[in-house]
Amino acid sequence: MTxxxxxxxxxxxxxVLFLSAQDKDSLWNSQDISENLNVPKEFxxxxxxxxxxSGIVGSKKGKAGGFFLNRAPKDIRLxxxxxxxxxxxxxxxxxxxxxxxxxxxxxxxHDQWGKLRADAYEMLSQQNLEDLKxxxxxxxxxxxxxx
Amino acid sequence: MTxxxxxxxxxxxxxVLFLSAQDKDSLWNSQDISENLNVPKEFxxxxxxxxxxSGIVGSKKGKAGGFFLNRAPKDIRLxxxxxxxxxxxxxxxxxxxxxxxxxxxxxxxHDQWGKLRADAYEMLSQQNLEDLKxxxxxxxxxxxxxx
DNA sequence: TTAAAATAAGACATATTTGTCTCTTTTACA
DNA sequence: TGTAAAAGAGACAAATATGTCTTATTTTAA
Numbered sequence: 515m516t517x518x519x520x521x522x523x524x525x526x527x528x529x530v531l532f533l534s535a536q537d538k539d540s541l542w543n544s545q546d547i548s549e550n551l552n553v554p555k556e557f558x559x560x561x562x563x564x565x566x567x568s569g570i571v572g573s574k575k576g577k578a579g580g581f582f583l584n585r586a587p588k589d590i591r592l593x594x595x596x597x598x599x600x601x602x603x604x605x606x607x608x609x610x611x612x613x614x615x616x617x618x619x620x621x622x623x624h625d626q627w628g629k630l631r632a633d634a635y636e637m638l639s640q641q642n643l644e645d646l647k648x649x650x651x652x653x654x655x656x657x658x659x660x661x
Numbered sequence: 662m663t664x665x666x667x668x669x670x671x672x673x674x675x676x677v678l679f680l681s682a683q684d685k686d687s688l689w690n691s692q693d694i695s696e697n698l699n700v701p702k703e704f705x706x707x708x709x710x711x712x713x714x715s716g717i718v719g720s721k722k723g724k725a726g727g728f729f730l731n732r733a734p735k736d737i738r739l740x741x742x743x744x745x746x747x748x749x750x751x752x753x754x755x756x757x758x759x760x761x762x763x764x765x766x767x768x769x770x771h772d773q774w775g776k777l778r779a780d781a782y783e784m785l786s787q788q789n790l791e792d793l794k795x796x797x798x799x800x801x802x803x804x805x806x807x808x
Numbered sequence: 809t810t811a812a813a814a815t816a817a818g819a820c821a822t823a824t825t826t827g828t829c830t831c832t833t834t835t836a837c838a
Numbered sequence: 839t840g841t842a843a844a845a846g847a848g849a850c851a852a853a854t855a856t857g858t859c860t861t862a863t864t865t866t867a868a
Contacts, residue, residue, distance in 0.1 A: 516743075516751035517664045521856065531769060533756070534805050543814065554689030554761070556858055563816065576865025579814040592770070604663035610678070611671030612800065613699070619803050621760065622678060622796040623679075623739070626784050630777060637773050649769040690844065695829065703828055712848065723835025726844040 523599040525553055526561045530595050532644040534587040535650045541585050543580035568598040587643035670746040672700055673708045677742050681734040681790035690727035709750045715745035734790035752782050
Protein backbone atom coordinates (compact mmCIF):
# COMPACT_ATOMS: atom_id res chain seq x y z
CA MET A 515 0.00 0.00 0.00
CA THR A 516 1.05 3.49 -0.77
CA UNK A 517 -1.31 6.37 -0.78
CA UNK A 518 -0.97 10.01 -1.53
CA UNK A 519 -4.52 10.97 -0.70
CA UNK A 520 -7.18 8.87 0.99
CA UNK A 521 -10.14 7.64 -1.07
CA UNK A 522 -12.30 10.21 0.65
CA UNK A 523 -9.93 12.93 -0.41
CA UNK A 524 -9.66 11.65 -3.97
CA UNK A 525 -13.43 11.67 -4.22
CA UNK A 526 -13.59 15.12 -2.65
CA UNK A 527 -11.15 16.44 -5.22
CA UNK A 528 -13.04 14.79 -8.06
CA UNK A 529 -16.39 16.09 -6.85
CA VAL A 530 -15.18 19.64 -6.49
CA LEU A 531 -13.56 19.49 -9.92
CA PHE A 532 -16.81 18.10 -11.27
CA LEU A 533 -18.77 21.02 -9.83
CA SER A 534 -16.25 23.51 -11.17
CA ALA A 535 -16.79 22.15 -14.67
CA GLN A 536 -20.55 22.81 -14.53
CA ASP A 537 -22.53 25.97 -15.10
CA LYS A 538 -22.11 28.58 -12.42
CA ASP A 539 -24.64 28.19 -9.62
CA SER A 540 -25.97 24.91 -10.97
CA LEU A 541 -26.99 22.42 -8.34
CA TRP A 542 -26.15 18.72 -8.32
CA ASN A 543 -27.44 16.09 -5.95
CA SER A 544 -25.39 13.19 -4.68
CA GLN A 545 -27.13 10.81 -7.07
CA ASP A 546 -26.12 12.88 -10.10
CA ILE A 547 -22.56 13.22 -8.91
CA SER A 548 -22.26 9.55 -8.03
CA GLU A 549 -23.40 8.55 -11.50
CA ASN A 550 -20.98 10.89 -13.19
CA LEU A 551 -17.99 9.90 -11.08
CA ASN A 552 -19.08 6.28 -10.81
CA VAL A 553 -18.90 5.99 -7.02
CA PRO A 554 -21.58 5.14 -4.42
CA LYS A 555 -24.10 7.89 -3.73
CA GLU A 556 -23.70 7.54 0.03
CA PHE A 557 -19.98 8.05 -0.21
CA UNK A 558 -20.50 11.22 -2.21
CA UNK A 559 -22.92 12.51 0.44
CA UNK A 560 -20.50 11.76 3.23
CA UNK A 561 -17.55 13.46 1.61
CA UNK A 562 -19.51 16.48 0.43
CA UNK A 563 -20.88 16.92 3.92
CA UNK A 564 -17.31 17.34 5.10
CA UNK A 565 -16.60 19.88 2.39
CA UNK A 566 -19.85 21.70 3.15
CA UNK A 567 -18.82 21.97 6.79
CA SER A 568 -15.53 23.52 5.75
CA GLY A 569 -17.27 26.04 3.52
CA ILE A 570 -15.88 25.04 0.14
CA VAL A 571 -19.12 23.49 -1.02
CA GLY A 572 -22.62 24.74 -0.30
CA SER A 573 -25.71 22.60 0.00
CA LYS A 574 -29.42 23.04 -0.28
CA LYS A 575 -31.70 20.61 1.48
CA GLY A 576 -35.09 19.39 0.43
CA LYS A 577 -36.67 18.61 -2.88
CA ALA A 578 -34.60 19.87 -5.81
CA GLY A 579 -31.72 20.39 -3.39
CA GLY A 580 -28.11 19.43 -3.93
CA PHE A 581 -24.54 20.64 -3.76
CA PHE A 582 -22.79 23.57 -5.40
CA LEU A 583 -19.49 25.44 -5.16
CA ASN A 584 -19.77 27.97 -2.39
CA ARG A 585 -17.15 30.27 -3.88
CA ALA A 586 -16.00 31.20 -7.36
CA PRO A 587 -13.72 28.56 -8.95
CA LYS A 588 -11.11 31.29 -9.17
CA ASP A 589 -10.96 31.38 -5.38
CA ILE A 590 -10.66 27.67 -4.70
CA ARG A 591 -7.38 25.73 -4.74
CA LEU A 592 -6.94 21.97 -4.57
CA UNK A 593 -4.91 22.25 -1.39
CA UNK A 594 -8.02 23.45 0.45
CA UNK A 595 -9.83 20.21 -0.29
CA UNK A 596 -6.80 18.19 0.81
CA UNK A 597 -6.52 20.22 3.98
CA UNK A 598 -10.22 19.82 4.80
CA UNK A 599 -10.28 16.04 4.31
CA UNK A 600 -6.83 14.56 4.87
CA UNK A 601 -5.13 17.42 6.64
CA UNK A 602 -1.65 18.64 5.85
CA UNK A 603 0.35 16.07 7.82
CA UNK A 604 2.05 14.66 4.76
CA UNK A 605 3.64 18.03 4.19
CA UNK A 606 5.08 18.03 7.67
CA UNK A 607 6.04 14.50 8.69
CA UNK A 608 9.26 12.69 7.90
CA UNK A 609 8.90 10.57 4.79
CA UNK A 610 10.92 7.79 6.42
CA UNK A 611 8.88 7.97 9.63
CA UNK A 612 11.79 9.04 11.83
CA UNK A 613 10.87 10.77 15.04
CA UNK A 614 12.18 14.28 15.48
CA UNK A 615 13.16 14.80 11.87
CA UNK A 616 13.97 18.49 11.52
CA UNK A 617 16.51 20.90 10.11
CA UNK A 618 18.64 20.33 13.21
CA UNK A 619 18.22 16.54 13.20
CA UNK A 620 17.53 15.69 9.57
CA UNK A 621 16.90 12.22 8.21
CA UNK A 622 19.15 11.07 5.36
CA UNK A 623 16.80 12.39 2.70
CA HIS A 624 15.46 15.40 4.58
CA ASP A 625 16.56 18.11 2.19
CA GLN A 626 15.67 16.33 -1.00
CA TRP A 627 12.29 15.24 0.26
CA GLY A 628 11.63 18.70 1.62
CA LYS A 629 12.13 20.09 -1.85
CA LEU A 630 9.75 17.62 -3.46
CA ARG A 631 7.18 18.16 -0.78
CA ALA A 632 7.36 21.91 -1.22
CA ASP A 633 6.91 21.48 -4.97
CA ALA A 634 3.84 19.32 -4.40
CA TYR A 635 2.37 21.83 -2.00
CA GLU A 636 3.08 24.57 -4.51
CA MET A 637 1.31 22.67 -7.25
CA LEU A 638 -1.80 22.22 -5.16
CA SER A 639 -1.76 25.82 -3.94
CA GLN A 640 -0.94 27.88 -6.99
CA GLN A 641 -3.57 26.91 -9.46
CA ASN A 642 -7.21 27.61 -8.81
CA LEU A 643 -10.14 25.66 -10.20
CA GLU A 644 -10.63 28.25 -12.94
CA ASP A 645 -7.09 27.59 -14.18
CA LEU A 646 -7.87 23.89 -14.38
CA LYS A 647 -11.33 24.28 -15.87
CA UNK A 648 -10.62 23.43 -19.48
CA UNK A 649 -8.70 20.26 -18.60
CA UNK A 650 -11.33 19.35 -16.05
CA UNK A 651 -14.16 19.60 -18.58
CA UNK A 652 -12.28 17.37 -21.00
CA UNK A 653 -11.69 14.76 -18.32
CA UNK A 654 -15.25 14.85 -16.98
CA UNK A 655 -16.64 14.44 -20.46
CA UNK A 656 -14.38 11.46 -20.96
CA UNK A 657 -15.65 9.90 -17.72
CA UNK A 658 -19.25 10.33 -18.80
CA UNK A 659 -18.46 8.81 -22.17
CA UNK A 660 -16.96 5.68 -20.63
CA UNK A 661 -19.67 5.29 -17.99
CA MET B 662 -5.01 10.42 6.64
CA THR B 663 -2.35 10.85 4.03
CA UNK B 664 0.47 8.44 3.61
CA UNK B 665 3.46 8.28 1.39
CA UNK B 666 4.77 4.96 2.58
CA UNK B 667 3.04 2.45 4.85
CA UNK B 668 4.34 1.96 8.39
CA UNK B 669 5.84 -1.33 7.29
CA UNK B 670 7.71 0.42 4.54
CA UNK B 671 8.88 3.24 6.79
CA UNK B 672 10.23 0.69 9.21
CA UNK B 673 11.81 -1.30 6.41
CA UNK B 674 13.59 1.82 5.17
CA UNK B 675 14.72 2.71 8.67
CA UNK B 676 15.96 -0.81 9.38
CA VAL B 677 17.93 -1.02 6.16
CA LEU B 678 19.43 2.41 6.78
CA PHE B 679 20.27 1.28 10.30
CA LEU B 680 22.09 -1.77 8.98
CA SER B 681 23.94 0.30 6.39
CA ALA B 682 25.28 2.52 9.17
CA GLN B 683 26.84 -0.44 11.02
CA ASP B 684 30.11 -2.24 10.48
CA LYS B 685 30.23 -4.31 7.34
CA ASP B 686 29.02 -7.86 7.89
CA SER B 687 27.88 -7.15 11.44
CA LEU B 688 24.78 -8.99 12.53
CA TRP B 689 21.82 -7.50 14.37
CA ASN B 690 18.88 -9.35 15.81
CA SER B 691 15.35 -7.97 15.85
CA GLN B 692 15.65 -7.10 19.54
CA ASP B 693 18.70 -4.90 18.92
CA ILE B 694 17.08 -3.19 15.97
CA SER B 695 13.79 -2.66 17.76
CA GLU B 696 15.56 -0.98 20.66
CA ASN B 697 17.53 1.30 18.40
CA LEU B 698 14.60 2.31 16.24
CA ASN B 699 12.15 2.22 19.13
CA VAL B 700 9.56 -0.03 17.52
CA PRO B 701 8.16 -3.44 18.57
CA LYS B 702 10.52 -6.37 18.07
CA GLU B 703 7.81 -8.45 16.39
CA PHE B 704 7.17 -5.76 13.83
CA UNK B 705 10.87 -5.62 13.01
CA UNK B 706 10.92 -9.39 12.49
CA UNK B 707 7.90 -9.27 10.23
CA UNK B 708 9.22 -6.50 8.03
CA UNK B 709 12.75 -7.87 7.81
CA UNK B 710 11.34 -11.25 6.85
CA UNK B 711 9.81 -9.55 3.83
CA UNK B 712 13.08 -7.88 2.94
CA UNK B 713 14.93 -11.14 3.44
CA UNK B 714 12.56 -12.84 1.02
CA SER B 715 13.31 -10.17 -1.57
CA GLY B 716 17.05 -10.59 -1.14
CA ILE B 717 17.96 -7.15 0.15
CA VAL B 718 18.58 -8.35 3.68
CA GLY B 719 20.16 -11.62 4.73
CA SER B 720 19.41 -13.54 7.89
CA LYS B 721 21.07 -16.14 10.02
CA LYS B 722 18.91 -18.34 12.20
CA GLY B 723 19.76 -19.79 15.56
CA LYS B 724 21.74 -18.58 18.52
CA ALA B 725 23.81 -15.49 17.72
CA GLY B 726 21.75 -15.12 14.54
CA GLY B 727 20.28 -11.95 13.17
CA PHE B 728 19.92 -9.78 10.10
CA PHE B 729 22.49 -8.15 7.84
CA LEU B 730 22.66 -6.40 4.48
CA ASN B 731 22.87 -9.01 1.79
CA ARG B 732 24.64 -6.70 -0.65
CA ALA B 733 27.08 -3.83 -0.42
CA PRO B 734 25.42 -0.53 0.57
CA LYS B 735 26.72 0.83 -2.70
CA ASP B 736 24.42 -1.56 -4.54
CA ILE B 737 21.21 -0.87 -2.62
CA ARG B 738 18.80 1.97 -3.40
CA LEU B 739 15.84 3.08 -1.31
CA UNK B 740 13.44 2.41 -4.17
CA UNK B 741 14.16 -1.31 -3.81
CA UNK B 742 12.83 -1.35 -0.28
CA UNK B 743 9.76 0.60 -1.33
CA UNK B 744 9.20 -1.74 -4.23
CA UNK B 745 9.57 -4.84 -2.04
CA UNK B 746 7.15 -3.66 0.66
CA UNK B 747 4.65 -1.18 -0.77
CA UNK B 748 5.09 -1.79 -4.45
CA UNK B 749 5.36 0.93 -7.05
CA UNK B 750 1.66 1.72 -7.49
CA UNK B 751 1.98 5.28 -6.26
CA UNK B 752 4.27 5.98 -9.18
CA UNK B 753 1.65 4.78 -11.62
CA UNK B 754 -1.83 5.65 -10.37
CA UNK B 755 -3.64 8.93 -10.84
CA UNK B 756 -3.13 11.21 -7.86
CA UNK B 757 -6.79 12.27 -8.03
CA UNK B 758 -7.99 8.67 -8.31
CA UNK B 759 -9.49 9.09 -11.78
CA UNK B 760 -9.96 5.94 -13.76
CA UNK B 761 -8.12 5.75 -17.03
CA UNK B 762 -5.80 8.66 -16.39
CA UNK B 763 -3.19 8.59 -19.14
CA UNK B 764 -1.38 10.76 -21.63
CA UNK B 765 -4.38 10.42 -23.94
CA UNK B 766 -6.97 11.03 -21.22
CA UNK B 767 -5.11 13.08 -18.63
CA UNK B 768 -6.57 14.36 -15.39
CA UNK B 769 -6.36 18.11 -14.77
CA UNK B 770 -3.00 17.81 -12.98
CA HIS B 771 -1.59 14.90 -14.95
CA ASP B 772 1.50 16.59 -16.34
CA GLN B 773 2.48 18.44 -13.21
CA TRP B 774 1.96 15.45 -10.97
CA GLY B 775 3.82 13.25 -13.41
CA LYS B 776 6.83 15.53 -13.10
CA LEU B 777 6.78 15.45 -9.30
CA ARG B 778 6.32 11.72 -9.25
CA ALA B 779 9.23 11.24 -11.60
CA ASP B 780 11.37 13.44 -9.38
CA ALA B 781 10.43 11.39 -6.33
CA TYR B 782 11.23 8.16 -8.12
CA GLU B 783 14.52 9.64 -9.22
CA MET B 784 15.41 10.61 -5.68
CA LEU B 785 14.76 7.11 -4.39
CA SER B 786 16.61 5.48 -7.28
CA GLN B 787 19.71 7.55 -7.78
CA GLN B 788 21.37 7.51 -4.42
CA ASN B 789 22.61 4.30 -2.89
CA LEU B 790 22.97 3.56 0.79
CA GLU B 791 26.68 4.36 0.64
CA ASP B 792 25.88 7.88 -0.57
CA LEU B 793 23.57 8.35 2.39
CA LYS B 794 25.85 6.72 4.95
CA UNK B 795 27.22 9.79 6.66
CA UNK B 796 23.80 11.37 7.13
CA UNK B 797 22.40 8.04 8.22
CA UNK B 798 25.02 7.59 10.93
CA UNK B 799 24.31 11.05 12.29
CA UNK B 800 20.58 10.36 12.42
CA UNK B 801 20.96 6.91 13.98
CA UNK B 802 23.25 8.29 16.66
CA UNK B 803 20.69 10.93 17.42
CA UNK B 804 17.97 8.31 17.76
CA UNK B 805 20.07 6.32 20.20
CA UNK B 806 20.79 9.43 22.21
CA UNK B 807 17.11 10.26 22.61
CA UNK B 808 16.06 6.68 23.37
C1' DT C 809 -51.29 20.63 4.12
C1' DT C 810 -49.28 16.72 2.65
C1' DA C 811 -46.10 13.88 -0.10
C1' DA C 812 -41.84 13.45 -2.23
C1' DA C 813 -37.10 14.37 -2.58
C1' DA C 814 -33.20 16.03 -0.93
C1' DT C 815 -29.25 16.81 2.71
C1' DA C 816 -27.61 15.81 7.71
C1' DA C 817 -26.16 12.92 11.16
C1' DG C 818 -24.63 9.15 13.03
C1' DA C 819 -24.84 4.16 13.70
C1' DC C 820 -23.40 0.10 11.67
C1' DA C 821 -20.74 -3.28 8.69
C1' DT C 822 -16.79 -4.62 6.10
C1' DA C 823 -12.07 -4.50 4.60
C1' DT C 824 -7.47 -3.41 5.26
C1' DT C 825 -3.56 -2.33 7.90
C1' DT C 826 -1.04 -2.64 11.90
C1' DG C 827 0.58 -4.97 15.66
C1' DT C 828 1.03 -9.30 18.76
C1' DC C 829 1.44 -14.01 19.95
C1' DT C 830 2.60 -18.83 19.55
C1' DC C 831 4.74 -22.52 17.72
C1' DT C 832 8.40 -24.49 14.66
C1' DT C 833 12.94 -24.78 12.90
C1' DT C 834 17.67 -23.75 13.05
C1' DT C 835 22.13 -23.01 15.10
C1' DA C 836 25.87 -22.14 18.48
C1' DC C 837 27.97 -23.50 22.29
C1' DA C 838 28.39 -25.28 26.98
C1' DT D 839 24.13 -33.90 22.96
C1' DG D 840 21.05 -30.83 25.15
C1' DT D 841 19.72 -26.13 25.89
C1' DA D 842 19.14 -21.47 24.83
C1' DA D 843 18.59 -18.02 21.48
C1' DA D 844 17.58 -16.73 17.22
C1' DA D 845 14.65 -16.35 12.63
C1' DG D 846 10.42 -18.23 10.10
C1' DA D 847 5.65 -18.83 9.57
C1' DG D 848 1.24 -18.10 10.24
C1' DA D 849 -2.72 -17.37 13.26
C1' DC D 850 -4.82 -13.97 15.84
C1' DA D 851 -6.20 -9.25 17.72
C1' DA D 852 -6.78 -4.36 17.52
C1' DA D 853 -7.07 -0.16 15.14
C1' DT D 854 -8.24 2.46 11.24
C1' DA D 855 -10.33 3.35 6.82
C1' DT D 856 -13.93 2.50 3.75
C1' DG D 857 -18.45 1.84 2.58
C1' DT D 858 -23.65 1.27 3.71
C1' DC D 859 -27.90 1.99 6.01
C1' DT D 860 -31.39 4.21 8.77
C1' DT D 861 -33.65 7.96 10.66
C1' DA D 862 -34.37 12.93 11.13
C1' DT D 863 -34.90 17.29 9.16
C1' DT D 864 -35.68 20.48 5.51
C1' DT D 865 -37.77 22.17 1.38
C1' DT D 866 -40.51 22.30 -2.79
C1' DA D 867 -44.52 21.79 -5.11
C1' DA D 868 -48.84 19.59 -6.00
